[in-house]
Amino acid sequence: MSHAPYDVVVVGGGPAGSTIAGLLAQRGRRVLVLERESFPRYHIGESMVTGMIPVMEELGVVEELEARFQRKTGINLVWGKDPQPWRTDFSATGGLYDHSWHVRRDEFDELLLNRARTLGVEVVEQAQVTQTLHNASGRVTGVEYAHNGTKHQVNAEFVVDASGQNRTVTRKLTQVTWQEDLRNVAVWGYFTDYKALENPDDILVEAIDGGGWMWGIPLSETEISLGYVLPASQLTEATQQGRTQQDVFAEGLASSRIARTMVDAEQIGDLRTARDWSHISHSFHGPGWVAVGDAAAFIDPLFSSGVWLGTSASWLASRAIDAALDNPEHEEQALGRFDATYRQLYNDILAYVRYFMDPNRLREEYMERAQAIGRTYIENSRVGFITLISGIKSLPELVSFDPMGEDGLREVMEARAERVAAAKAGV
Numbered sequence: 001m002s003h004a005p006y007d008v009v010v011v012g013g014g015p016a017g018s019t020i021a022g023l024l025a026q027r028g029r030r031v032l033v034l035e036r037e038s039f040p041r042y043h044i045g046e047s048m049v050t051g052m053i054p055v056m057e058e059l060g061v062v063e064e065l066e067a068r069f070q071r072k073t074g075i076n077l078v079w080g081k082d083p084q085p086w087r088t089d090f091s092a093t094g095g096l097y098d099h100s101w102h103v104r105r106d107e108f109d110e111l112l113l114n115r116a117r118t119l120g121v122e123v124v125e126q127a128q129v130t131q132t133l134h135n136a137s138g139r140v141t142g143v144e145y146a147h148n149g150t151k152h153q154v155n156a157e158f159v160v161d162a163s164g165q166n167r168t169v170t171r172k173l174t175q176v177t178w179q180e181d182l183r184n185v186a187v188w189g190y191f192t193d194y195k196a197l198e199n200p201d202d203i204l205v206e207a208i209d210g211g212g213w214m215w216g217i218p219l220s221e222t223e224i225s226l227g228y229v230l231p232a233s234q235l236t237e238a239t240q241q242g243r244t245q246q247d248v249f250a251e252g253l254a255s256s257r258i259a260r261t262m263v264d265a266e267q268i269g270d271l272r273t274a275r276d277w278s279h280i281s282h283s284f285h286g287p288g289w290v291a292v293g294d295a296a297a298f299i300d301p302l303f304s305s306g307v308w309l310g311t312s313a314s315w316l317a318s319r320a321i322d323a324a325l326d327n328p329e330h331e332e333q334a335l336g337r338f339d340a341t342y343r344q345l346y347n348d349i350l351a352y353v354r355y356f357m358d359p360n361r362l363r364e365e366y367m368e369r370a371q372a373i374g375r376t377y378i379e380n381s382r383v384g385f386i387t388l389i390s391g392i393k394s395l396p397e398l399v400s401f402d403p404m405g406e407d408g409l410r411e412v413m414e415a416r417a418e419r420v421a422a423a424k425a426g427v
Helices: 015-026 050-059 062-068 105-118 232-240 245-254 257-261 306-326 328-356 363-374 381-390 392-399 405-424
Strands: 005-011 031-035 070-072 074-078 086-089 100-102 122-125 128-134 140-147 150-161 176-192 203-207 213-218 223-231 266-281 289-291
Touching: 005 015, 005 140, 015 031, 015 050, 015 105, 015 150, 015 306, 031 105, 031 150, 050 062, 050 100, 050 306, 062 105, 105 122, 128 150, 150 306, 176 232, 176 245, 176 328, 203 257, 213 257, 223 232, 223 245, 232 245, 232 266, 245 257, 245 266, 266 328, 289 306, 306 328, 328 363
Parallel strands: 005 031, 005 150, 031 122, 074 203, 150 289
Antiparallel strands: 070 100, 074 086, 128 140, 140 150, 176 223, 176 266, 203 213, 213 223
């Protein structure tokens, strides 16, 4: 058995895990990432929102994102009582960011993990975490993992669960509440030789008669990602009637506006399916542990909020953990503020997704509700809608986030000054 002390061990090297690892490494923390798979590896979720860009800037990867991936300037919707498509443009917010990107997740995730390495994070791929370690008081103190046929134990001040819906660390540490009205399943595939969408840089989101919705994400001029999200019960009923997943997907596509772009398209490989059940953990933290990304919470991907939520959680949690490492006696205060802020962010988006899931409202109703939930203090309801769905809504809260409060922050700065002075004095 081998032992190596770290400040933080992160279980999972996806966007949430790579982000929190990289941010903590930038602050001089010793960080280890344990990733079950070998990158690059396939993952769904190609469409990004602008709310993630500040974190990408802090990590120093925006220039590479810009060079490698197709821009996304807004969202086209076929939704509500008005049968005509309507569009939102990210530039209409008047903010700093007028676009995000459509990415290939295998490349995007590998980019972030490699950036974490560059920032000083130690990464072990094909590492299977098998056990969480605890001390006599029940505090999480590390993990046991298997790599290349050998078991290892690694200890750290904090363990971060960024393992996605597997919840490798936190499955036994906290319960989960499932959003029963959002127990959906996604069926998707990739196609070539499609006709360009009305706005070729944008994602298309469309409500489907009979239930569910479809996405169309242009990954390049020749390839598009198409997905059909529908209630899991609806797919189960269809398969019990003898219809295949391919049949169900084809039926959804045939009744959509997206079908107009797919007349001469050719499917690449088989369709894929995934459980798409929205959930939230009862706690995002405990003694010695923190959960981020899908391990903490997941919402139906109607507005492409997954990576934004995951990296936002990592941004918040990195600051909370950093503060707690400096002042262990204030750990609960710091992590509690992270938990409360992120939970409010999740609840805001969940409330709007639930409201939007009713496809029989007027366009103005969706916009007005977004403005109310977003608390953006912007009179134009259209801008409020874009602000919410793009992720920009959260930026004021994130930028001002102080895990310790004013008094606690002062204590942290004073403690750091004392350590620096002691180091210079050779203590």
